[in-house]
Amino acid sequence: MSGLASTSTLQVSKIQVIGDESGTLMVAEGGRHVPFVIRRTFVVAGVAPGVRRGHHAHKECHQLLICLGGRLSVSVADGETREIFVLERAGDSLHIPPGIWAEQVYEVPGTMLMVLCDQPYAEDDYLRDFDQFLAWRAALPKEA
Amino acid sequence: MSGLASTSTLQVSKIQVIGDESGTLMVAEGGRHVPFVIRRTFVVAGVAPGVRRGHHAHKECHQLLICLGGRLSVSVADGETREIFVLERAGDSLHIPPGIWAEQVYEVPGTMLMVLCDQPYAEDDYLRDFDQFLAWRAALPKEA
Numbered sequence: 001m002s003g004l005a006s007t008s009t010l011q012v013s014k015i016q017v018i019g020d021e022s023g024t025l026m027v028a029e030g031g032r033h034v035p036f037v038i039r040r041t042f043v044v045a046g047v048a049p050g051v052r053r054g055h056h057a058h059k060e061c062h063q064l065l066i067c068l069g070g071r072l073s074v075s076v077a078d079g080e081t082r083e084i085f086v087l088e089r090a091g092d093s094l095h096i097p098p099g100i101w102a103e104q105v106y107e108v109p110g111t112m113l114m115v116l117c118d119q120p121y122a123e124d125d126y127l128r129d130f131d132q133f134l135a136w137r138a139a140l141p142k143e144a
Numbered sequence: 145m146s147g148l149a150s151t152s153t154l155q156v157s158k159i160q161v162i163g164d165e166s167g168t169l170m171v172a173e174g175g176r177h178v179p180f181v182i183r184r185t186f187v188v189a190g191v192a193p194g195v196r197r198g199h200h201a202h203k204e205c206h207q208l209l210i211c212l213g214g215r216l217s218v219s220v221a222d223g224e225t226r227e228i229f230v231l232e233r234a235g236d237s238l239h240i241p242p243g244i245w246a247e248q249v250y251e252v253p254g255t256m257l258m259v260l261c262d263q264p265y266a267e268d269d270y271l272r273d274f275d276q277f278l279a280w281r282a283a284l285p286k287e288a
Contacts, residue, residue: 019190022191022192022195022197023188023189023190023191023192023195023197023250024188024189024190025186025187025188026186026187026188026189027184027185027186027265028184028185028186029183029184029185029264029265030182030183030184030264031264032264037181038174038182038183038185039173039174039182040171040172040173040174041171041172041173041182041185041258041260042169042170042171042172043169043170043212043258044167044168044169044170045167045168045170045212045213045234046163046167046168047166047167048166048167051166051167053166053167068187068189068212068256069189090189106167110254112212112256114185114187114258116185120173120174120175120176121171121173
């Protein structure tokens, strides 16, 4: 085992969501809803329906994708299989470990995505070309 | 000096915002846009215009308020003075150190607030009554 995740281990989970008459609170806490230390967070908004974003994998960075509203589908690939997960309720989350290619399609107007990362931004952690991603995975040491 | 902040030291800042034809990306990274280690993050959404939320201070927790969209006004008090800051562009942020009472008024439909915290949730870190807050501040040791 190279230690890299396969798409079959991924699953949609949920952060804490508390709704009452004064609004909705979505909470993600390190060690509770987030399986890593949060070093960076980003939010994607204002994306037209049908637009596809992402198209990359990370060599080391873990990411937790969280739907803040609207609906998005997340296509993930490990080089052998591909799966699609739909985040369609506020608070729906998907942990994408390193070594997984991911693309997001924003399905409806107003869809917002929050991403929590365990690493600061580092351009050399990105694999932005799918063939390069496949070659990178293939070159990793196999089962020890 | 008790080490507690006064409202006069607070100011609206901005996280990183990258906009292009495919949407808007708002980035907050620990050590760059966030002056503390991120232990918890929450998002408030679905709040009707005019609704006031917050009404508390923290004894130890630092918070970075970030406007994700819409407009909110943040009223802060240190027991002596009160100031109002307006977060009205996506990415506008306000660092609220411990010992500052804060309230937020959501000004327009669709306003969303993200908050980054340096502490996990702890109910006993909250001061939820303004008189209790004033008494807590008054009881702190004065200048060493």
